[in-house]
Amino acid sequence: MNPFRLLTEKPWLSTPQTVGGMTVEVSQASLVPPQKVALRVFLGVVGVLFGLFFTAYFIRMGLADWRPMPEPQQLWFNTLLLFLGSITLQWTSHVVRRGETGLVKIGLLLGAIFTFGFVFGQVSVWQQMTAEGYYLSSNPANSFFYVLTGLHALHILGGLWVWTRASVRVMAGAKPEVVRLSVGLCATYWHFLLLVWLAVFALISYT
Numbered sequence: 001m002n003p004f005r006l007l008t009e010k011p012w013l014s015t016p017q018t019v020g021g022m023t024v025e026v027s028q029a030s031l032v033p034p035q036k037v038a039l040r041v042f043l044g045v046v047g048v049l050f051g052l053f054f055t056a057y058f059i060r061m062g063l064a065d066w067r068p069m070p071e072p073q074q075l076w077f078n079t080l081l082l083f084l085g086s087i088t089l090q091w092t093s094h095v096v097r098r099g100e101t102g103l104v105k106i107g108l109l110l111g112a113i114f115t116f117g118f119v120f121g122q123v124s125v126w127q128q129m130t131a132e133g134y135y136l137s138s139n140p141a142n143s144f145f146y147v148l149t150g151l152h153a154l155h156i157l158g159g160l161w162v163w164t165r166a167s168v169r170v171m172a173g174a175k176p177e178v179v180r181l182s183v184g185l186c187a188t189y190w191h192f193l194l195l196v197w198l199a200v201f202a203l204i205s206y207t
Contacts, residue, residue, distance in 0.1 A: 033181060035181060035185060039189065043192050046192075046196070047196075053147070053148060053151070057148075057203060060144070066139070066141055067141055069134050069139075069145050071204065072128055074125045074128065075125060075201060078118050079197065079201055081114045081117045081121060082118045086187075088107055088111040089107065089186050090187045092104055092107025092108055092187065093186075096184075097180060101176055104170055108167045108170060109167075111186070111190070112163060112167070115163075118156065122149055122153050126149070126150075148203070148204070149204075152196060155193055156193060159186065162182060165182065166179045166186060169182075
């Protein structure tokens with residue numbers, strides 16, 4: 001390989017690639033960022049994890065000692081908060097592309113408020129259930145309830161770490177294009193967790 005070519009090559013420009021005997025131009029800038037690829041792989045793993053729990057839930061539910069828990073009404077309000085957080089971060093990902101720093105700050109703040117409200121709401125539900133005698137080890141249905149909702153809340157808190165990094169950079173005066181990718185990843189992650197929660201909520205409510 002020519003070392004001079006490596007020194008003078010400009011990866012942001014289109015480079016010719018041969019596909020099926022035809023030469024096409026492929027722009028390096030059009031490639032998917034590695035952060036997006038990593039997020040997709042991670043979401044795939046998380047999706048499989050929850051899928052296994054759902055399968056185990058249905059199998060275990062068929063045994064005689066299964067006693068369903070009552071549905072706390074607080075879960076409906078918590079669902080609304082997570083939905084608002086997801087919508088807010090999607091809106092933030094749009095305004096960050098337009099370079100509106102002020103709106104980005106507002107969007108990130110509102111997204112955090114809704115998300116923390118969801119987590120605190122879940123803690124309130126756990127406290128309510130234990131106060132009424134529905135303990136983790138009392139019944140298989142109780143165990144699945146706490147494990148599924150707790151695992152979901154744990155992934156929410158993990159997403160808040162990425163949100164925190166993006167928010168700190170925005171508050172420090174970073175330009176919108178610098179945090180565009182981070183905000184977009186947060187929005188995608190929140191959408192995914194919203195879908196997972198809807199599946200968990202439906203499982204708890206109707207079984």
